[in-house]
Amino acid sequence: MNDNPEILFPVIMKVPADERLPRGKEQVRTLSRLARQAARVSAEKSGLALSGFPKNDDGAPIPAHGIHWSISHKTDYVSGVVATGSVGIDIERMRKVSCAIMEYIADDQEWRLIGGKAPVAFFRFWTAKEAVLKAMGVGFTGLSHCRILQVIDDGCLAAGYDKKHFIVHQRWFTRDHIAAITGPAMKKDRSIQWTFI
Ligand SMILES: CC(C)(COP(=O)(O)OP(=O)(O)OC[C@H]1O[C@@H](n2cnc3c(N)ncnc32)[C@H](O)[C@@H]1OP(=O)(O)O)[C@@H](O)C(=O)NCCC(=O)NCCS
Numbered sequence: 001m002n003d004n005p006e007i008l009f010p011v012i013m014k015v016p017a018d019e020r021l022p023r024g025k026e027q028v029r030t031l032s033r034l035a036r037q038a039a040r041v042s043a044e045k046s047g048l049a050l051s052g053f054p055k056n057d058d059g060a061p062i063p064a065h066g067i068h069w070s071i072s073h074k075t076d077y078v079s080g081v082v083a084t085g086s087v088g089i090d091i092e093r094m095r096k097v098s099c100a101i102m103e104y105i106a107d108d109q110e111w112r113l114i115g116g117k118a119p120v121a122f123f124r125f126w127t128a129k130e131a132v133l134k135a136m137g138v139g140f141t142g143l144s145h146c147r148i149l150q151v152i153d154d155g156c157l158a159a160g161y162d163k164k165h166f167i168v169h170q171r172w173f174t175r176d177h178i179a180a181i182t183g184p185a186m187k188k189d190r191s192i193q194w195t196f197i
Contacts, residue, residue: 006190006191007046007190007191007192007193008046008081008083008087008181008186008190008191008192008193009042009045009046009081009082009193009195010042010079010080010081010089010179010181010192010194010195011038011039011041011042011045011079011080011081011194011195011196011197012038012077012078012079012091012173012179012194012195012196012197013034013035013037013038013041013077013078013079013080013196013197014076014077014196014197015031015034015075015076015077015078019034023075027075028073031073031074031075031078032071032073034073034078035071035072035073035078035079035080036053036071036080037078037080038071038078038079038080038197039053039069039070039071039080039081039082040080041080041195041197042080042081042082042195043067043069043082045193045195046082046083048067048082048083048084049065049067050064050067050069050082051064051065051067052064053069056137058137058139059139060134060137060138060139061134061137062137066084067082067083067084068082068083068084068085068086068087068183069081069082069083069087070087070088070089070131070134070135071089072089072090072091072130072134072179074091074092074093074177075093076093076177077091077093077173077174077177078091079091079179081181083183085183085184085185086135086136086137086183086184086185087134087135087181087182087183088130088131088132088133088134088135088136088181088182088183089131089134089179089180089181090126090127090130090131090134090179090180091127091177091178091179091180092123092126092127092130092177092178093176093177094119094120094123094176094177094178095119095176096119097119097122099117101122102117102122105122105125105126105129105143106125106129106147106148110125110147110148113148113149113150113151114148114151123178124151124157124170124178124180125148125157127168127170127178127179127180128148128157128159128168128170128180128182129143129146129148129159130180131166131168131180131181131182132146132159132161132166132168132182133146133161135166135182135183135184136161136164142161145161145162146159146160146161147159147160149165152167152188154170155169155170155171156168156169156170156188157170159182164184165184166182166183166184166186167182167186167187167188167190168180168181168182168186169181169182169186169190169192171192171194173194173196179194
């Protein structure tokens, strides 16, 4: 039970071997269900009553009785988080990416903040921006509104969405997976208690 609403409890769950399916709609449904399971664990740890997973007509999560939720699902891991304010979570597996995608995700000014284009930097920027877009309730169409403003340290970035300011907390897990979490009210010293199951 969480006595302190300043603490967030994102949950990352390994996809169980018996739930692994070939790529396709069935796999997405399974991962989507497992990510909701992770969000329920986050709700339990946070002491928040999550009554469901409502969405708007664009498919963006909306709060259930004041409880905000966000999920992310990838082939091997899923994640979920709940909070009393808007929140966005994203996980990715680091892999090879083309220079064109790097240029698409950030401009030269942003790349200079992190010492230039490199795979680790790319996945930090990518997950940070996806988390911001989710916290804003917009999909990837909002990308051009989102900028990296500062690389604070290895686990923290500042980003902007138009005039809104976001602190994004990041965490590498396994050799090649990264998670990012943010919300407009998040501070650098906000405590994030990651759970891995
Ligand atoms: C939200 C978005 C940014 C996340 O996409 P993603 O990384 O592909 O997928 P994730 O597993 O991390 O997240 C999926 C979850 O995001 C949530 N989501 C969907 N639209 C959302 C939105 N507008 N705002 C906030 N969350 C959203 C949903 O809960 C979804 O899971 P569900 O369908 O099981 O409920 C997605 O809407 C999007 O726009 N994807 C397009 C990605 C793309 O075009 N990539 C190409 C880049 S070159």
